[in-house]
Amino acid sequence: MTKDLEKMSREELESLKKDIDKALASLEIRRRSEARAAAEKAARDHGFSLEEVLKGEKKGSKSPPKYRNPDDPRKTWTGRGRQPAWIKDALASGKSLEDFLI
Structure with a gap:
């Protein structure tokens, strides 16, 4: 192609x-x-x-990621702790967390 x-x-x-x-x-x-x-x-x-x-x-157990950035799949978030900027920006633009579930 x-x-x-x-x-x-x-x-x-x-x-x-x-x-x-x-x-x-x-x-x-x-x-x-x-x-x-x-x-x-x-x-x-x-x-x-x-x-x-x-x-x-x-050494300790780490939670698996629950959310993935569709624009950059290397960026993930477990849903725990502070929200990453890409999540905050997406929520501010009207998207929901469900849009990023893995």
């Missing part, structure tokens, strides 16, 4: 950018899943579950 970017309108370019951001987020999720599967296999090969291996290294 090749497109002549110079001939595209701003709306088409913005749409393409949004599609690319979603594809990159999806790729990161797939790669993380593949890495986890490889880590689980390595732990099994040594006679442990991944949870057993990780449990021995955790």
Whole structure:
């Protein structure tokens, strides 16, 4: 799929950018899943579950994220503590927390 970017309108370019951001987020999720599967296999090969291996290294338990920024999937929030700026901005613009649930 090749497109002549110079001939595209701003709306088409913005749409393409949004599609690319979603594809990159999806790729990161797939790669993380593949890495986890490889880590689980390595732990099994040594006679442990991944949870057993990780449990021995955790100092405290951290809550898993409940909310993800759709514009930057690397930014997450557990729903505890101070709200990050991206959540505050979204709520001020009329969005709800449910829009960001993982």
